[in-house]
């Protein structure tokens with residue numbers, strides 16, 4: 286069975302002043318039974334890791350390059366994130382796929398690089414509204430899953446986040462049936478490709494407008510092992526109750 290995980294993606298939000306809120310998040314989640322991960326902007330990874338030291342909060346990056354080092358101005362490698370104190374990294378978020386043209390092939394290479402450094406890869410997939418309305422949700426999710434995950438993964442170093450693009454930051458949330466349909470499908474795909482032990486050990490997170498008011502019902506859906514939370518991960522008063530609902 287997959288472990289439970291409440292993960293926060295701060296996206297391009299936060300300066301050093303936000304470290305006080307991170308400390309509040311560590312306090313608000315100290316009794317949570319789920320694992321806790323916060324992914325601040327890269328500028329804060331090192332200080333964030335120091336801030337949460339001794340708590341149950343782990344720190345992650347929001348992206349990494351597929352190479353370990355080299356002439357890639359502005360990029361960060363998995364090794365650098367690890368050196369700064371990260372233990373995980375979000376890869377293939379729809380905002381990176383859209384803003385930076387990241388393909389499944391690129392996401393797969395980044396995932397391999399992250400895992401080679403011992404980081405947990407939180408690999409994101411999800412359909413656009415057009416794709417859902419065309420009835421292609423499972424086709425898109427299956428294709429992104431197959432293309433973004435490398436062979437040879439182990440359950441402990443991989444998390445998959447299903448984030449319908451149309452639900453991100455919009456306040457629109459799929460029905461519980463829609464979430465369950467995709468998560469059951471993804472679990473079956475993981476088991477078919479990686480076998481029972483690994484396929485069932487990979488946490489499947491739902492992401493997209495998760496709030497304190499809807500977290501418990503989403504966590505009650507089959508094969509939902511947690512959430513990747515954007516806006517509501519910025520405040521301890523929101524993220525604490527979400528983590529507690531797991």
Ligand SMILES: O=C[C@H](O)COP(=O)(O)O
Nearest residue numbers: 294453454493494515516
């Ligand atoms: O990575 C997080 C997701 O994009 C969800 O963002 P949101 O909770 O603000 O909708």
